[in-house]
Amino acid sequence: MTAEAFAQENRSGERKWRRRSLWSVILLIPLAIAVEAYDSVKALLADNDLFSRRVAWGQSAHFGGSDWKLTDLRGAFGMANLPPDSVPVLADFQVTIGNPDLQNLWLGCKIVLIDKDGRHWSPTTLVSLKTPDTVQTCVSAIFSGAKTGDTLNLRETFLVPKEATKSIRPAVGVASERPHFLLFQMEKD
The missing domain is CATH 2.60.40.1240 (Immunoglobulin-like)
Known part of the structure; x- marks a missing residue:
């Protein structure tokens, strides 16, 4: 394998991981917000007659x-x-x-x-x-x-x-x- 082919393969793999990272951020941010809000919603429901x-x-x-x-x-x-x-x-x-x-x-x-x-x-x-x-x-x-x-x-x-x-x-x-x-x-x- 030549150095140029090796560099091309690394760039391709790097692009794949960047895309995966962006998709995971898109999924993880709402999940993190939901986890943080869970306790607040639970407290709201437990303390109020709704x-x-x-x-x-x-x-x-x-x-x-x-x-x-x-x-x-x-x-x-x-x-x-x-x-x-x-x-x-x-x-x-x-x-x-x-x-x-x-x-x-x-x-x-x-x-x-x-x-x-x-x-x-x-x-x-x-x-x-x-x-x-x-x-x-x-x-x-x-x-x-x-x-x-x-x-x-x-x-x-x-x-x-x-x-x-x-x-x-x-x-x-x-x-x-x-x-x-x-x-x-x-x-x-």
């Missing part, structure tokens, strides 16, 4: 290892020292415990109110209403020591604008079910 499961009025739904039922959603009128045009709203749930591992299944338990415009209200401590000893909040129920078959009465108190009371719906989210959450419909829906 997809609703609608529950009809009077029905219960299995969620977070237990059966959830909205028993009442009502305003508490006639209270003094509240911001103008605001109404305290009480959301009452009856939960029949299926799996008693609430500290894992109900971690990050969150009950909110959502209106037709997508606005959210979290429970408030600004309004303190006397509740029976048998009524708990979502968070206190986690540490209640409830056993399979027990029925818990949960209540959360919210402070919402008066105009929003016509379209609010309670929603329940727990870590074991995220990104899904329960959205309870009202009797008139």
